[in-house]
Each structure stands twice: as structure tokens, then as C-alpha cells.
Amino acid sequence: MHPIRRTAAWSRSIPGGRDGRRMLAIALVDRVGSGLWASVSVLYFTYVCDLSLAQVGTLAAVAGALGIAGAPTGGRLADRFPITRLLLAVQLMRAVASCALLATDNYVLLVVFSAAGGFGDRAASVLTKLYATRLAGPERVRYQAFHRTVANAGWAVGGLAAAAALAPGTTGVYQWLLAGDALSFLASALLTLRCAEPPSPSRTVLTSKDPATRSRPANxxxxxxxxxxxxxxxxxxxxxxxxxxxxxxxxxxxxxxxxxxxxxxxxxxxxxxxxxxxxxxxxxxxxxxxxxxxxxxxxxxxxxxxxxxxxxxxxxxxxxxxxxxxxxxxxxxxxxxxxxxxxxxxxxxxxxxxxxxxxxxxxxxxxxxxxxxxxxxxxxxxxxxxxxxxxxxxxxxxxxxxxxxxxxxxxxxxxxxxxxxxxx
Structure with missing residues (x-):
């Protein structure tokens, strides 16, 4: 099969139609940026922020612990508010957190901004999965497989780009890579604006005018x-x-x-x-x-x-x-x-x-x-x-x-x- 025709056939087989393909594009952009940053984050804190090994380890542990709340918080909010708006807010939050890291070398602020980025990352992961569940319906597993394939490709592209950028060995490159990560989140937020809101059974129950259909959500x-x-x-x-x-x-x-x-x-x-x-x-x-x-x-x-x-x-x-x-x-x-x-x-x-x-x-x-x-x-x-x-x-x-x-x-x-x- 001709490469263009093969690509078109692959695109048509993606569940969720146009919005499904748009969300995959968002995943690709997001993960390219994450690949740029994840591979150099430790080096950035070491060489640009001049942190010790113990400080870097503590920063990662504390920021990771504080970011854990992102998953349950994002999921809970998605039962009450439009998921596309939440995704937009989370992506902007991640972009701001990445930019904030560029603006300081204060240890406490680095921990706070890293935690905010981790919170946003875990919330985005849950919201994206929930979007796929609502959009693709019974084909959700197949859609998630496409999503994970695209995300891994994005990670690879970002990692390879970071490796190539680090070849000169200058500390300024780390800042540019972090800026690229922030831009990927901003681009993801802009792309999210074009995605339609999928149907939500939880919000239907909450907003129903018929008392017989309203029930307290399970905890x-x-x-x-x-x-x-x-x-x-x-x-x-x-x-x-x-x-x-x-x-x-x-x-x-x-x-x-x-x-x-x-x-x-x-x-x-x-x-x-x-x-x-x-x-x-x-x-x-x-x-x-x-x-x-x-x-x-x-x-x-x-x-x-x-x-x-x-x-x-x-x-x-x-x-x-x-x-x-x-x-x-x-x-x-x-x-x-x-x-x-x-x-x-x-x-x-x-x-x-x-x-x-x-x-x-x-x-x-x-x-x-x-x-x-x-x-x-x-x-x-x-x-x-x-x-x-x-x-x-x-x-x-x-x-x-x-x-x-x-x-x-x-x-x-x-x-x-x-x-x-x-x-x-």
C-alpha cells in the first residue's frame, strides 16, 4: 500500500472520529515536550540551579508526593465540570509551572513549581483517559492503544531532540529545553480548544430536573x-x-x-x-x-x-x-x-x-x-x-x-x- 494511503487508512481506523484524532495530536505535542524535559531535568537542577545530589533527590521526592493529589482531584472535578475546560486549565497550569522554573533558583520555589507541574501532569493523565472513555465508548481500549502509541513516539522524538541539543555541552541549552516543554503545554492547551465536549453520564445525573433520576454518586x-x-x-x-x-x-x-x-x-x-x-x-x-x-x-x-x-x-x-x-x-x-x-x-x-x-x-x-x-x-x-x-x-x-x-x-x-x- 502507498505510504499516504496507509497513513490515511490508519487515521480513519482511530475511534472517536475527528475529536479522537485531535486528542492524539495533543498527546503527541505534549509528550514531545515532556521528552525534552524528562531526560534533562536532573541535569538542569544540578548545573543550572546548582543543587546538590541530596537536594535534587529531595526535590523530586517532595514534589512527587505533593503532586499525587492531581489524579483524584482531576477525576472528581471531571464529574462536575466539562472535561475539555479542565484539560485546558491543567495544560495552562503546566505551562506556567515550567516557565516559573526558568525564573528562579530558590530551592523552596523550585519544589513548589515542580509540585505544581507534577499535579498538572497527573491530573492531565486522568482527564485524558476519561475523555477517551466518554468519546470512544466501547472502543475505549482500542483508542487508548492508539493514544499510548502516539505518546511513546512523542517521548522518543523529545528524548532524541534533547540528546542532540545537549551535544554542545552548554548550560543554556537546558533552559531552552525547559522552555520547549512549556511551549508544548501551551500548544496542547490551544489544540484542546478545538475538541468537542463528549457526553458525560455523571453530569447528566447531577443536572437532571427529574428527582427520580437523581442519585448520590458512589464514593x-x-x-x-x-x-x-x-x-x-x-x-x-x-x-x-x-x-x-x-x-x-x-x-x-x-x-x-x-x-x-x-x-x-x-x-x-x-x-x-x-x-x-x-x-x-x-x-x-x-x-x-x-x-x-x-x-x-x-x-x-x-x-x-x-x-x-x-x-x-x-x-x-x-x-x-x-x-x-x-x-x-x-x-x-x-x-x-x-x-x-x-x-x-x-x-x-x-x-x-x-x-x-x-x-x-x-x-x-x-x-x-x-x-x-x-x-x-x-x-x-x-x-x-x-x-x-x-x-x-x-x-x-x-x-x-x-x-x-x-x-x-x-x-x-x-x-x-x-x-x-x-x-x-
Whole structure:
């Protein structure tokens, strides 16, 4: 097929129509900017703001803790206000926070502005997922797969651009990269203005004039099953810590392979996600199918942990092959879990409280960002046995989640109807 025709066909296959494609364009712009900043943030605080290693670590930890509130706050507000307006406000908030970082080297203000940016980032993540849920209806998993593919491509472009920009080695480049991040958020905000507001069952319930149709929205903080589900999700998100912390430290301290393997495995992870995420999403387009994917997901985690453990027992070539196999296994786990999570997190949430529930679900990733580095560091410290236990523990958590959601999902919930709620 001709490349132009192939691109057009790919575009037409995206759920959500024109607004779905616009939101994917927003994701691309957003993640290009994030890729520019994420790869150099530590260097910026070190060389431009002249912070010590301890100060940089504390800044990241404190700002991350303060930003956790972004997910539940964004979700709760989305049940009451138009989601496009909230996305516009959040993107502007992120742009202002990035610009503010450029204007100061005061440590307290750097923490505050970083926390504001983190708050906005986590709120935007939940709002974007909720937008896809409302816009794409029963095709939400497939749409999220396109979204994640585009987002990963954006991260790659931003990261490569940052690497090229850093070649001259001047500190001024860091400021330009941060400015590029701020401009990406501003551009995303402007693009959001062109997106139509999707139907919202929660706001229909809240604004209905008929008392018979009005009911008090469910509270996710009182839903023990959903909270238990979110707790298992925090464990399944640990694949993120493997690539950001586990693999680099394991290669650096416990293997005899070249350190140059680290970026190559990161590239492999990114390429696999871009190439395979949409295809794998086809196996989780219903709630029942998504739940069944927890079985191969548990196997992928177990294999990844086992390969990491075995990589310490052979020579350089054997270790390289096993580490590559581990990266493939954990990337498969990452993609399978993304598919499962997109569907179950929505299917388990009452329609009138989707925003609040997805906001609480967003805390799973926030918790993983705190606990994940500690978990993989513990696995590294205990050697091959630690990695085997790491993989098996997550595999067991998959089994627990599989059983946990079974009782909640009735037979009628296993096929998701199209959302056709009117707000008038």
C-alpha cells in the first residue's frame, strides 16, 4: 500500500472520529515536550540551579508526593465540570509551572513549581483517559492503544531532540529545553480548544430536573473492592520501575555486560510499544477478554524476573541475551497490563462516578513511583533470588486481581454498551 494511503487508512481506523484524532495530536505535542524535559531535568537542577545530589533527590521526592493529589482531584472535578475546560486549565497550569522554573533558583520555589507541574501532569493523565472513555465508548481500549502509541513516539522524538541539543555541552541549552516543554503545554492547551465536549453520564445525573433520576454518586473511597483493585494495580505498574531503575542499576552493578546496553534496551522497549500496542489491544476489547489477559500477564512478569535472575550466572554474551529477553518480557507485561488496566478500571467504576473512580485509580501509578524504586533496589540487593521473587510476586498479584474482579463483574457487565447519554 502507498505510504499516504496507509497513513490515511490508519487515521480513519482511530475511534472517536475527528475529536479522537485531535486528542492524539495533543498527546503527541505534549509528550514531545515532556521528552525534552524528562531526560534533562536532573541535569538542569544540578548545573543550572546548582543543587546538590541530596537536594535534587529531595526535590523530586517532595514534589512527587505533593503532586499525587492531581489524579483524584482531576477525576472528581471531571464529574462536575466539562472535561475539555479542565484539560485546558491543567495544560495552562503546566505551562506556567515550567516557565516559573526558568525564573528562579530558590530551592523552596523550585519544589513548589515542580509540585505544581507534577499535579498538572497527573491530573492531565486522568482527564485524558476519561475523555477517551466518554468519546470512544466501547472502543475505549482500542483508542487508548492508539493514544499510548502516539505518546511513546512523542517521548522518543523529545528524548532524541534533547540528546542532540545537549551535544554542545552548554548550560543554556537546558533552559531552552525547559522552555520547549512549556511551549508544548501551551500548544496542547490551544489544540484542546478545538475538541468537542463528549457526553458525560455523571453530569447528566447531577443536572437532571427529574428527582427520580437523581442519585448520590458512589464514593470510591468507600468501595473496598475498588480500593483493593487499585492496590493490586500499584504492584502491576512496577514494570515502569524496572526500566527506569532496575535494569540500569542491575547492568551497572551486577553484570559484566557493557553499560551501553542500557539505552539500547530502552529503545527496544519504546519500539515494541509503538509497534505492538494497538495490535495487542484487540485482545482486550471486552471486559471478559481484558480479565483473561491477566493470565499471560502473570507469565510475562514471571519470565521477566527469571531472565533477570539468570543473567547473573553466565558470561557477557549469555547475560546480554538474557537481559534482552527480560526487557522483551517486561515490555510485553507493560503492554498487556495497559490493555487490562484501561478496561477494568472503567468497567469497575459506576457510570455516574467515573471521574472520581479513575482519579483514585490514578493513585496506583503515583504509589508505584514512590515504592517502585525501593522494590527493584531490594531485588538487586538480594541478587538472582530477589529478581525471581520479584517476578513471582507480581505474577501472584495478577492471580489475586483475576479473582478479585470476578465477583464484581456480573455477566451483564461483560459487554460494554455504547455511551449515548445526552446532557440536555
Amino acid at each position: 470510591p473511597w468507600r468501595d473496598r473492592t475498588y480500593l483493593a483493585y487499585v492496590a493490586t494495580e500499584a504492584v502491576l505498574f512496577l514494570d515502569d520501575a524496572v526500566f527506569k531503575v532496575g535494569l540500569p542499576l542491575w547492568i551497572a552493578h551486577a553484570s559484566n555486560v557493557s553499560h551501553g546496553l542500557v539505552p539500547l534496551l530502552m529503545v527496544l522497549n519504546n519500539v515494541m510499544v509503538v509497534a505492538l500496542q494497538v495490535t495487542l489491544a484487540r485482545f482486550g476489547t471486552t471486559t471478559a477478554a481484558a480479565r483473561n489477559l491477566l493470565v499471560p500477564l502473570s507469565a510475562a512478569f514471571a519470565l521477566g524476573g527469571g531472565a533477570m535472575a539468570l543473567s547473573a550466572t553466565g558470561g557477557a554474551l549469555t547475560a546480554t541475551l538474557l537481559l534482552t529477553a527480560a526487557a522483551v518480557a517486561f515490555t510485553m507485561a507493560e503492554m498487556l497490563h495497559a490493555t487490562v488496566s484501561w478496561e477494568l478500571s472503567v468497567a469497575l467504576a459506576p457510570g455516574a462516578s467515573q471521574g472520581a473512580y479513575l482519579g483514585v485509580h490514578g493513585l496506583a501509578q503515583s504509589a508505584q513511583r514512590t515504592v517502585g524504586p525501593l522494590a527493584v533496589t531490594a531485588a538487586i540487593a538480594t541478587g538472582p533470588v530477589g529478581w525471581s521473587a520479584f517476578g513471582m510476586l507480581i505474577a501472584l498479584t495478577c492471580a489475586i486481581q483475576h479473582r478479585l474482579v470476578r465477583e464484581r463483574l456480573s455477566p451483564t457487565a461483560l459487554s460494554v454498551p455504547t455511551v449515548t447519554v445526552s446532557e440536555h
